Amino acid sequence: MAWDETQKIWMNGELVDWNQAKLHVLSHVVHYGTSVFEGIRAYHNDNGTAVFRLKEHVKRLFDSAKIYRMEPSYSHEEIFNGILDTVRVNELESCYIRPIIYRGLGELGVNPLNCPIETVIAAWEWGAYLGPEALEKGVSVGVSSWRCMAPDTMPSMAKAGSNYMNSQLVKMESIANGYDEGIRLDYQGLVSEGSGENIFLVDDGKIYTPTLSSSILKGITRDTLITIAKDLGYEVIEQGIPREMLYTVDEVFFSGTAAELTPISSIDKITVGEGKRGPVAKELQTTLFDIIEGKIEDKYNWLTYI
Ligand code: PPE
Numbered sequence: 001m002a003w004d005e006t007q008k009i010w011m012n013g014e015l016v017d018w019n020q021a022k023l024h025v026l027s028h029v030v031h032y033g034t035s036v037f038e039g040i041r042a043y044h045n046d047n048g049t050a051v052f053r054l055k056e057h058v059k060r061l062f063d064s065a066k067i068y069r070m071e072p073s074y075s076h077e078e079i080f081n082g083i084l085d086t087v088r089v090n091e092l093e094s095c096y097i098r099p100i101i102y103r104g105l106g107e108l109g110v111n112p113l114n115c116p117i118e119t120v121i122a123a124w125e126w127g128a129y130l131g132p133e134a135l136e137k138g139v140s141v142g143v144s145s146w147r148c149m150a151p152d153t154m155p156s157m158a159k160a161g162s163n164y165m166n167s168q169l170v171k172m173e174s175i176a177n178g179y180d181e182g183i184r185l186d187y188q189g190l191v192s193e194g195s196g197e198n199i200f201l202v203d204d205g206k207i208y209t210p211t212l213s214s215s216i217l218k219g220i221t222r223d224t225l226i227t228i229a230k231d232l233g234y235e236v237i238e239q240g241i242p243r244e245m246l247y248t249v250d251e252v253f254f255s256g257t258a259a260e261l262t263p264i265s266s267i268d269k270i271t272v273g274e275g276k277r278g279p280v281a282k283e284l285q286t287t288l289f290d291i292i293e294g295k296i297e298d299k300y301n302w303l304t305y306i
Contacts, residue, residue, distance in 0.1 A: 033162030
């Protein structure tokens, strides 16, 4: 999705002009994908602008950095406040926020340890990820011929830039095949996730989603929906999901910060359920948006007003 330029980007603790937020072409990250990042949304509602699940996103950013032996120069609190400052200074209301920690200019070669660790936070306006109509009508999806990384190759629980080379293969293949998005299988052939979304299935009133051992990102929206669903009285089962279950269940939907809750209308050209947003997806989506819009109580403290 294209963006409108904003005024400032937070770079190593300072707010610099959008056009000045640059890095050297010999930075380690450019050559080896040495980065970890987050995607966060802020929403404007009647009470102001609130960042959704900020604490959890900052925690995951630091967890990703830890997996890759990166020690950021800033504390959780500094990044937390840097994110709020970036939204504030750009006078953004509803927006997407992208903090990233990467290895900069030091030396080239696989060993990253002698390259400095840089931290950047940018934010910009961003609408619906898979198109505005997708939230209701759903998207068409194909199971990709590209699998996601096996657990002993690249750690999927680290939200690392380089993981998204695999996502890009999946996304480009799905576009070439005329789909909106692709689903990846894990190293065992079980359902894993989309190129940038977790996945849920609904069958006979029960909700299913792949386990962490299926090479998924530990999605914060995934956790949000599991929490909401349990609250609404649904049974939520985390288990290995055989591919063919995708074709026979009543509903399938994606979750993610960018995708929010996006229903899936068809998979491999086989219609899922009624071929549009099902009742469970609708109920969870409505509850999620009611919380975000401040219409119902934020009982889990998911909103941080700026
Ligand atoms: N899996 C993957 C691979 C993934 O990239 C995301 C988020 C998720 C699951 C859902 O995680 P969460 O956002 O915590 O619920 N993908 C981000 C990046 C998308 C992009 O195009 O870039 C996002 O949704 O912000």
